[in-house]
Amino acid sequence: MDTIEVLPRLHMFRFPIGQAYLWRDGTDLTLIDAGDRQAAAAIADGVRGLGLDPAAIRRIVLTHGHRDHCGAAQELADAYGAQILAHALDAPVVRGDEPVPEPVLHDWERPLYARGLTLPEAPPTRVDGEPADGDELPFGGGARVVHSPGHTPGSIAIHLPRHKVLFTGDAVAGVGRVSLGVFNTDQAQAMASFRRLAALGPDVACFGHGDPLTVGTAAALRAASE
Ligand SMILES: [Zn+2]
Numbered sequence: 001m002d003t004i005e006v007l008p009r010l011h012m013f014r015f016p017i018g019q020a021y022l023w024r025d026g027t028d029l030t031l032i033d034a035g036d037r038q039a040a041a042a043i044a045d046g047v048r049g050l051g052l053d054p055a056a057i058r059r060i061v062l063t064h065g066h067r068d069h070c071g072a073a074q075e076l077a078d079a080y081g082a083q084i085l086a087h088a089l090d091a092p093v094v095r096g097d098e099p100v101p102e103p104v105l106h107d108w109e110r111p112l113y114a115r116g117l118t119l120p121e122a123p124p125t126r127v128d129g130e131p132a133d134g135d136e137l138p139f140g141g142g143a144r145v146v147h148s149p150g151h152t153p154g155s156i157a158i159h160l161p162r163h164k165v166l167f168t169g170d171a172v173a174g175v176g177r178v179s180l181g182v183f184n185t186d187q188a189q190a191m192a193s194f195r196r197l198a199a200l201g202p203d204v205a206c207f208g209h210g211d212p213l214t215v216g217t218a219a220a221l222r223a224a225s226e
Pocket residue numbers: 064066151170
C-alpha cells in the first residue's frame with residue numbers, strides 16, 4: 001500500500017485495486033472507504049506512518065458496498081472504535097443481508113470486472129448510520145452527503161464545500177483521465193450523478209480509482225461529464 005499526500009490534511013492510501021482516503025480535523029480522523037478485507041493492518045500502519053493514532057478514526061464513510069471499498073471497515077471499526085456509515089440503499093449489501101447488485105457490463109468492462117472479483121469478498125459489516133442526500137457529517141467543516149446512484153443504488157459522494165474537496169467514490173473514475181465510473185448498475189442514472197457531482201465545481205476531486213485531481217479540477221469534471 002502506498003500513502004500519498006493530497007493536501008496537508010488529506011492522504012490517499014492506494015492499494016493494488018482501489019484506494020481509501022484519510023481526512024484529518026485536528027486529532028480527529030475520518031476514513032473515506034476502507035479497502036478490501038485484507039487492508040486493515042496496512043491502513044492502520046499507514047495512519048501510524050503519518051504520526052497519527054488509528055484510535056482517532058471516528059468514522060468510516062463507505063461510498064458504496066463494493067468489496068474494494070468496504071472490506072476492512074468492520075475490522076478497523078472493531079479495533080479502533082469507529083462508526084461505519086453507508087447509504088440506506090447499499091447498507092443491506094454492506095451488512096451482507098443482500099447480494100451485491102449486478103452491474104450491466106459493457107464487453108470491454110468484463111476483464112476489468114473479473115479482476116476486481118479476485119479480491120476477497122467483504123465480510124458482513126455492521127452499519128451504524130445511514131446518511132441520506134443532503135445530510136451533513138461532522139468533519140471537514142461540514143461534510144455534505146451527495147447521493148450519486150448509478151454505480152450502485154446507494155453510492156454516495158462526500159463534498160467538503162469549505163475545502164472544495166469532493167470524494168466521488170466510483171461514480172467518477174480518474175484512471176488515466178477523468179471519466180464516468182465503470183461497472184454501473186444503471187448507466188443513465190450514473191451519468192446524471194456524474195453531472196451533478198461535476199456541477200459542485202470542486203478544486204480537489206478524489207476518486208475510488210485513479211489519481212486525485214488538484215489542478216483544473218472543476219473544468220476537467222465538467223468537460224468529462226458533458
Ligand atoms: Zn465500485
